[in-house]
Amino acid sequence: MRKNKLKAAIIGKDARTNAIERCLEKSNRIQTPIGKLSDWKNEKAGAAKENVLRKAQELKPDFVIVGPEEPLAEGIVDEIQEKLGIPCIGPTRELAQLEASKAFTRSLLSKHRIQGNPEYRVFHNLEGVEEYAKELGGYVIKPDGLTGGKGVKISDVHLFSVQNGVDYCKELLSHGHPAVVIEEKLDGEEFSLQSFCDGTNVVDMVLVQDHKRAYEGDIGPNTGGMGSYSCENHSLPFLLPRHVQEASAINRAVAQALLAETGQKYKGILYGGFMVTRAGVRLLEYNARFGDPETLNVLSLLKTDFVDICEAIIQGSLGEQSVEFERKATVCKYIVPDGYPDNPVKGERIDLSGVPKQSDQLKIYHAAVEEKSGELYLSGSRAVAFVGIGKNLSHAQSVAEEAASAVKGPVFHRRDIGTTELIQHRIAHMQSLLAEEDFRELLRNHY
Numbered sequence: 001m002r003k004n005k006l007k008a009a010i011i012g013k014d015a016r017t018n019a020i021e022r023c024l025e026k027s028n029r030i031q032t033p034i035g036k037l038s039d040w041k042n043e044k045a046g047a048a049k050e051n052v053l054r055k056a057q058e059l060k061p062d063f064v065i066v067g068p069e070e071p072l073a074e075g076i077v078d079e080i081q082e083k084l085g086i087p088c089i090g091p092t093r094e095l096a097q098l099e100a101s102k103a104f105t106r107s108l109l110s111k112h113r114i115q116g117n118p119e120y121r122v123f124h125n126l127e128g129v130e131e132y133a134k135e136l137g138g139y140v141i142k143p144d145g146l147t148g149g150k151g152v153k154i155s156d157v158h159l160f161s162v163q164n165g166v167d168y169c170k171e172l173l174s175h176g177h178p179a180v181v182i183e184e185k186l187d188g189e190e191f192s193l194q195s196f197c198d199g200t201n202v203v204d205m206v207l208v209q210d211h212k213r214a215y216e217g218d219i220g221p222n223t224g225g226m227g228s229y230s231c232e233n234h235s236l237p238f239l240l241p242r243h244v245q246e247a248s249a250i251n252r253a254v255a256q257a258l259l260a261e262t263g264q265k266y267k268g269i270l271y272g273g274f275m276v277t278r279a280g281v282r283l284l285e286y287n288a289r290f291g292d293p294e295t296l297n298v299l300s301l302l303k304t305d306f307v308d309i310c311e312a313i314i315q316g317s318l319g320e321q322s323v324e325f326e327r328k329a330t331v332c333k334y335i336v337p338d339g340y341p342d343n344p345v346k347g348e349r350i351d352l353s354g355v356p357k358q359s360d361q362l363k364i365y366h367a368a369v370e371e372k373s374g375e376l377y378l379s380g381s382r383a384v385a386f387v388g389i390g391k392n393l394s395h396a397q398s399v400a401e402e403a404a405s406a407v408k409g410p411v412f413h414r415r416d417i418g419t420t421e422l423i424q425h426r427i428a429h430m431q432s433l434l435a436e437e438d439f440r441e442l443l444r445n446h447y
Helices: 015-026 047-059 069-073 076-084 102-111 129-136 162-174 241-262 294-299 306-315 393-405 420-431 436-446
Strands: 008-011 035-038 063-066 120-123 139-143 180-184 188-197 202-204 213-215 219-222 227-230 268-277 280-287 329-337 362-366 369-372 375-378 384-390
Touching (some): 008 015, 008 047, 015 294, 015 306, 015 362, 035 047, 047 076, 063 076, 102 120, 102 280, 120 129, 129 139, 129 162, 139 162, 188 241, 188 306, 188 420, 227 294, 227 393, 241 268, 241 280, 294 384, 329 393, 362 393, 384 393
Parallel strands (some): 008 035, 008 063
Antiparallel strands (some): 139 180, 188 202, 188 268, 213 219, 268 280, 329 384, 369 375
């Protein structure tokens, strides 16, 4: 594929694909504009694949990047590659089970003896659910299937009795989920490690911490992600070097296990959601594509030509490709409609006229907004993301907060993301989990 004036195409319409598109446009190897095959979510049931294939046949791109998880789970990569011979950045349907089936992933780690699984069991019916929930004490219930990051429920947070847990399992099974996974409730700090993968070689990106809960102080319902941050040293303030190494080793082992299990090479993004606990790093879940919002942090720092990376993934030469990120901190803050996520305002206008202009320190990514006559209107989900970039977290946070606070309309955002107060809370939490010697090392690394 090594040539200039390549044609690229994207599936998806959100801030994540907005960030991917900008990375492609920065390359002098790409023809612009970037091809848009489908936003997928707004396509009529059954029509999305046909429309993608038709547009891809018309555009004849050199490669396709798949943004969201739904088309991956439905096998769009298989269709594009088999019917049109166009390579994709994104796994096949079988490999995309890594995200689409939590039961598949837990079983994969168990079978291949990969570290990181919590205690868990998979249930295809309600038999034994009550007994296992009681045995675990603290438990987490996950539907086996895609739920947009909002299907996980935790005891004493969302479920306040074993019967609540049984009822939730019954609800999930009756609504078409083939199984539920019940896991032990873990105590620790979450973080995201995304890696480029060509099926054999795995190259890690910058570590990021996402914030799923809707309101400041990590309270309220789960969301797709209210924002995220990364640090200038590419680690996180509550992690020791060995924690980073453990997560990286799990991503590498999973790539090998997928190849051994399926005979197929995973070409795309391995995105592990991890938690550092008293007992070490545990895998919470995998995503089979770039994360949202984590991608906004990471791609805002990417120095290497993104097209070179895509080419290396497709050709299986990622081990020979240097991948570099700027040594800066980032803070991403989403503005979302009032009432989000349960009862969001829709159709209302928002005003960004007071927001500072984009620059090397501020990136603005449109997500769930509709543009009409030059005005922006809310469409019910996360609306606009602001990414502050700075020499340290304090600087990046102030840039992101200035921009997010300037938006006018029926919206809100989490002001606490990336603040010193919230970071100190994370570190204090780790003090309660780590041995005294390890915590002293953590403080030495951070300060």
